[in-house]
Amino acid sequence: MSGDLYTGVRLRRQLVNFGVVSVARVMQAPESEQVELRCECGAADCAIRLTVRRSEYETQAASSRLLVAHVHVNGNGEVVFRNARYAVVQLRSAEHSPSTHLGG
Numbered sequence: 001m002s003g004d005l006y007t008g009v010r011l012r013r014q015l016v017n018f019g020v021v022s023v024a025r026v027m028q029a030p031e032s033e034q035v036e037l038r039c040e041c042g043a044a045d046c047a048i049r050l051t052v053r054r055s056e057y058e059t060q061a062a063s064s065r066l067l068v069a070h071v072h073v074n075g076n077g078e079v080v081f082r083n084a085r086y087a088v089v090q091l092r093s094a095e096h097s098p099s100t101h102l103g104g
């Protein structure tokens with residue numbers, strides 16, 4: 001199933017982004033600090049980077065949500081937030097793993 005590869009890429013991107021934000025937090029960067037995150041659309045060849053404030057990430061990110069570039073909103077969920085730089089997609093419940101916990 002190509003869906004497994006897609007999900008694997010997506011989860012890796014989410015973990016990378018979580019790691020970037022975690023480092024910023026540990027370094028005691030201000031919440032308004034902008035970090036450069038990977039688009040979480042799940043396409044293996046996607047190289048888009050998103051500029052996100054740490055406070056925004058901590059408000060929006062969850063294992064069931066994806067931070068994606070506007071051009072990569074691809075109908076795999078519902079757009080629950082968008083601003084000038086990125087969109088947040090809420091995945092349908094069947095598409096995320098309840099064993100994956102990001103942030104909190």
Ligand SMILES: [Zn+2]
Binds near residue numbers: 040041043048068069
């Ligand atoms: Zn993308």
